[in-house]
Amino acid sequence: AERHFGITIRLEDFINARTVQDIADRIALVRERDDAPGAAAVGESDSPPATPWKIAPETGASGAPSQPEEIKRIVFHEAPLGAVSGDTLKLAPGQEIAVICPSPGSTLAAAVADALGQQLAVVPRVLDLSGQFDLRSPEDAAQAAPSLAGLVLVLDETANAAIQDIEGIPARLAGFFSAMQQLVSSPDRKFCLLITRGVGDADPAAVVIEGVRGMFLDAALEYDSVLFRSVALDGGTDLSAGLKQALSLDHSLAEIRFHGQEAFTVEGHVQPLSVLDPPDFRLNPGEVVVISGGGKGITPHLAYALAPNQPRLILLGSSEFDPEADYNSLIAADAGLAGASPRRRGGRRPASPAGKSDAAMRLTSGGEIAQTLKELARQGIEATYYSCDVNNPENVAAVLGRVVSHYGGIAGIIHGAGIIRDSFMEFMTAADFTQVVDVKLLGAWNLYQAAREHGLRFMVMLSSITAVRGNVGQINYCAGNRAMAALTHVIASRQPSVRAKALMLPPIKGAGMADDPELRELMRLKGMGDSYISVGELAELFYRELFLAPAHEHYVMPIRTLPSLKTVRLNLEEGPPAPGCIIAAGVTYRDFELPMIQTIHHLEVGAGTLEAGRIFSLDHDLWMEDHRPFKFMKNPFVSGVMALETFMEAAHLLCPHLAPLGVRHVQYLDILECPPGVNREARIVCRRLRENAGGEVLCDASLSSSHITATGRVLDHWTTNYTGQVILGLPGGPLPDWPGFTVKPEELDSAQFDQKGMLLFYRKYSNFGGRYRVIQGLDGSSRGVIRGRTMVNQMDDFAGLTGVRYQYPPYLLEALKHLVNSHLLLRDENVTAAMIPFGISEMRFSRPCRPGEQIVLEGRRRSQDSGESAWDIRAVDDAGQIIMTVQGLIMKSFSA
Numbered sequence: 001a002e003r004h005f006g007i008t009i010r011l012e013d014f015i016n017a018r019t020v021q022d023i024a025d026r027i028a029l030v031r032e033r034d035d036a037p038g039a040a041a042v043g044e045s046d047s048p049p050a051t052p053w054k055i056a057p058e059t060g061a062s063g064a065p066s067q068p069e070e071i072k073r074i075v076f077h078e079a080p081l082g083a084v085s086g087d088t089l090k091l092a093p094g095q096e097i098a099v100i101c102p103s104p105g106s107t108l109a110a111a112v113a114d115a116l117g118q119q120l121a122v123v124p125r126v127l128d129l130s131g132q133f134d135l136r137s138p139e140d141a142a143q144a145a146p147s148l149a150g151l152v153l154v155l156d157e158t159a160n161a162a163i164q165d166i167e168g169i170p171a172r173l174a175g176f177f178s179a180m181q182q183l184v185s186s187p188d189r190k191f192c193l194l195i196t197r198g199v200g201d202a203d204p205a206a207v208v209i210e211g212v213r214g215m216f217l218d219a220a221l222e223y224d225s226v227l228f229r230s231v232a233l234d235g236g237t238d239l240s241a242g243l244k245q246a247l248s249l250d251h252s253l254a255e256i257r258f259h260g261q262e263a264f265t266v267e268g269h270v271q272p273l274s275v276l277d278p279p280d281f282r283l284n285p286g287e288v289v290v291i292s293g294g295g296k297g298i299t300p301h302l303a304y305a306l307a308p309n310q311p312r313l314i315l316l317g318s319s320e321f322d323p324e325a326d327y328n329s330l331i332a333a334d335a336g337l338a339g340a341s342p343r344r345r346g347g348r349r350p351a352s353p354a355g356k357s358d359a360a361m362r363l364t365s366g367g368e369i370a371q372t373l374k375e376l377a378r379q380g381i382e383a384t385y386y387s388c389d390v391n392n393p394e395n396v397a398a399v400l401g402r403v404v405s406h407y408g409g410i411a412g413i414i415h416g417a418g419i420i421r422d423s424f425m426e427f428m429t430a431a432d433f434t435q436v437v438d439v440k441l442l443g444a445w446n447l448y449q450a451a452r453e454h455g456l457r458f459m460v461m462l463s464s465i466t467a468v469r470g471n472v473g474q475i476n477y478c479a480g481n482r483a484m485a486a487l488t489h490v491i492a493s494r495q496p497s498v499r500a501k502a503l504m505l506p507p508i509k510g511a512g513m514a515d516d517p518e519l520r521e522l523m524r525l526k527g528m529g530d531s532y533i534s535v536g537e538l539a540e541l542f543y544r545e546l547f548l549a550p551a552h553e554h555y556v557m558p559i560r561t562l563p564s565l566k567t568v569r570l571n572l573e574e575g576p577p578a579p580g581c582i583i584a585a586g587v588t589y590r591d592f593e594l595p596m597i598q599t600i601h602h603l604e605v606g607a608g609t610l611e612a613g614r615i616f617s618l619d620h621d622l623w624m625e626d627h628r629p630f631k632f633m634k635n636p637f638v639s640g641v642m643a644l645e646t647f648m649e650a651a652h653l654l655c656p657h658l659a660p661l662g663v664r665h666v667q668y669l670d671i672l673e674c675p676p677g678v679n680r681e682a683r684i685v686c687r688r689l690r691e692n693a694g695g696e697v698l699c700d701a702s703l704s705s706s707h708i709t710a711t712g713r714v715l716d717h718w719t720t721n722y723t724g725q726v727i728l729g730l731p732g733g734p735l736p737d738w739p740g741f742t743v744k745p746e747e748l749d750s751a752q753f754d755q756k757g758m759l760l761f762y763r764k765y766s767n768f769g770g771r772y773r774v775i776q777g778l779d780g781s782s783r784g785v786i787r788g789r790t791m792v793n794q795m796d797d798f799a800g801l802t803g804v805r806y807q808y809p810p811y812l813l814e815a816l817k818h819l820v821n822s823h824l825l826l827r828d829e830n831v832t833a834a835m836i837p838f839g840i841s842e843m844r845f846s847r848p849c850r851p852g853e854q855i856v857l858e859g860r861r862r863s864q865d866s867g868e869s870a871w872d873i874r875a876v877d878d879a880g881q882i883i884m885t886v887q888g889l890i891m892k893s894f895s896a
């Protein structure tokens with residue numbers, strides 16, 4: 001229509017247009033308005049206009065699917081706004097404004113009314129609506145609606161004192177929503193303000209404020225010509241400066257906060273996580289997590305993400321569920337009787353709420369819950385579903401009471417219950433507004449109240465980006481999500497031991513209410529087609545946020561991309577990483593945390609895949625010069641223990657929230673030789689496996705390199721050098737004992753070697769240099785048995801890199817290998833063949849080595865067969881704790 005008629009249309013111009021004639025009339029009105037001189041409205045100031053929403057192409061220029069942008073982690077900070085200088089909003093003589101506040105006799109409300117009256121040259125009316133904001137009563141509506149140009153809600157210190165119960169907040173928001181409906185139905189509508197003072201973030205009144213801010217974001221999209229703005233004053237702010245900002249047309253930002261005379265707005269910016277010093281926060285196996293969200297949609301995927309912690313889960317939804325029923329058969333029978341049952345579409349209204357389709361939907365819901373419980377059981381997680389309406393405090397208290405008496409406590413809550421009742425704000429019913437707000441806000445509060453005194457340590461609420469950017473037709477959802485998010489401050493201040501987080505989620509694909517073809521098309525048309533993140537990505541990000549993020553970052557928005565917004569400042573630029581750092585999938589790593597991974601070519605958090613690169617060179621890898629196990633080899637080569645470090649770093653990049661516990665199924669396939677002056681390029685591929693056992697996660701990994709010729713020329717032909725699987729999980733304690741394994745002195749019948757003897761030994765049989773001479777001494781050996789000692793020293797292993805933090809103690813594993821090699825040489829002095837490690841069935845470790853600590857090494861041969869032997873070996877510290885075990889180290893002899 002814009003192109004055809006040469007006009008600029010706003011959504012509000014066509015609200016309520018039902019017939020073709022209506023539309024024609026509206027177009028004529030818009031043309032008249034556009035042609036009128038000086039017809040600028042709010043949002044058409046001198047300030048540069050926000051970039052309009054564009055229809056995001058789904059494919060790249062070549063037609064190939066475009067590479068999705070990396071997901072960024074956005075948090076919110078105050079950013080200075082600067083003084084305003086340009087136009088402020090003007091009203092025509094005789095127009096009316098209403099100033100309302102929830103407590104009688106507000107001096108700020110009176111002062112605001114006076115100041116606005118003077119500034120706008122109108123006669124304001126202060127409506128003292130003690131305890132409510134409702135203009136719905138016939139008298140108020142009649143007084144206010146016909147020519148209402150402005151509506152101002154004032155929340156000051158007295159209002160703050162009056163608003164103490166969270167339970168009453170949905171009604172307050174509904175009251176103000178009704179007042180806003182009155183405003184937007186007035187032909188004179190011009191502005192709607194929220195002026196606050198003396199309300200702290202942790203006060204219940206802040207929840208009202210945030211709810212109203214959420215409403216403003218939606219309203220600003222629906223009514224482009226109306227100014228919706230919240231202004232928070234502090235005790236030292238000059239009211240006229242505050243109101244000048246409030247009515248400024250210099251910018252279109254919806255939220256202003258004053259500190260003294262200085263104005264700020266809230267800006268979202270990229271804030272990667274750091275894994276260097278993660279918060280001291282754990283969820284232990286068996287602890288209870290309550291998840292509202294019906295056991296359907298996206299919350300089951302968050303539950304699966306908790307598998308490494310092996311919690312007990314309580315799933316809550318309002319639907320009934322019979323754990324004994326065979327839902328698959330019931331659904332099949334129902335489909336046979338009545339045709340295909342309608343697909344349940346998230347929190348949307350059922351297609352037909354009556355009769356059979358209701359029954360069919362109950363079956364579908366039951367089938368989905370049964371499927372979730374089955375999958376959780378497969379992952380070793382004990383889970384129980386309870387039918388529970390989170391809006392109902394008695395219901396929630398009763399169910400969680402049962403949970404507490406059965407399990408003894410509740411460690412965490414994930415509040416994912418939500419419904420959608422979309423409508424343009426003018427037509428939204430009070431019931432639709434309140435129901436949506438209730439599930440979010442009251443639901444969260446009821447769950448918190450019921451769990452708070454029973455060991456609660458975290459509460460994650462699934463909010464939405466609509467609470468940050470608004471969304472046409474979702475004023476109730478915006479209000480509910482934003483008000484709910486504000487509870488994080490209330491909870492954190494009342495109970496600082498609880499990590500309270502609101503995740504402002506973008507649309508999710510793969511499950512849930514936005515995973516619908518029609519909706520995806522709508523999102524695409526809104527320029528948000530690329531904003532979707534997959535449910536797998538969400539699950540990973542949720543877990544990281546819970547276990548790695550600072551507790552004080554309460555609002556967090558994981559986002560891939562977003563069209564720019566008029567009302568909110570968002571800075572999605574990631575910026576270059578600080579020197580010596582790399583940023584990967586929203587996490588910052590210092591170079592000394594990842595000494596073996598140099599380049600990340602590709603990292604997909606949701607799919608759990610990584611491709612990384614590494615150049616090995618003698619110049620950079622100082623350790624390599626010392627890695628010369630064989631006298632007959634001219635050049636040093638990459639040690640297996642460093643290849644395993646590379647695998648663990650790769651797995652850590654995929655799962656930064658989990659600790660590497662060991663490796664298994666390792667194969668040493670080919671030597672990666674490094675002649676002087678030659679750069680050996682290696683590729684590391686790592687893939688997270690979906691099957692996990694007992695809470696442990698496995699990642700397949702491989703390291704390949706290009707061939708070189710005898711003269712050191714690098715060829716474009718690749719070979720795989722190492723493969724294996726990394727075991728990840730929660731950091732554990734000491735490793736379990738191996739009964740009967742201890743090697744006793746009386747078993748040993750061979751010579752002993754002290755440090756000096758070992759040096760001779762190393763010189764005679766190898767070209768190992770200093771740091772690879774890891775055995776300090778041998779206590780002796782007997783047939784198939786050996787015992788020795790190592791001491792791990794810290795050295796600079798990489799040029800220009802100090803304080804390296806390895807994922808595991810590589811030199812300890814090296815020492816265990818040397819122990820086995822020493823046995824062969826000790827027992828048979830005439831041995832001519834070299835022994836090389838061929839593979840490891842499983843290696844586990846419990847902690848890094850302390851510099852200078854003495855560690856006892858013990859090995860027992862398990863099998864021997866034509867040049868191949870298999871050994872079990874372990875490392876034990878001074879306190880008798882086992883810090884590394886290797887089962888099935890396969891050594892093979894080979895002749896040069």
Ligand SMILES: NC(=O)c1ccc[n+]([C@@H]2O[C@H](COP(=O)([O-])OP(=O)(O)OC[C@H]3O[C@@H](n4cnc5c(N)ncnc54)[C@H](OP(=O)(O)O)[C@@H]3O)[C@@H](O)[C@H]2O)c1
Pocket residue numbers: 292293294295296297298299316317318319320345346347348365388389390391415416417418419439443462463464465504505506507508509511512513514515
């Ligand atoms: N999916 C997305 O793209 C997306 C984006 C942003 C935010 N979110 C938020 O993330 C949460 C989960 O989303 P989803 O996509 O999984 O939604 P969903 O598929 O619609 O699931 C929401 C669940 O909430 C439960 N629920 C609704 N009212 C309830 C009540 N009064 N008491 C107990 N349970 C209730 C429903 O279970 P019953 O039917 O059994 O009641 C429903 O299965 C929602 O809060 C949503 O607002 C989702």
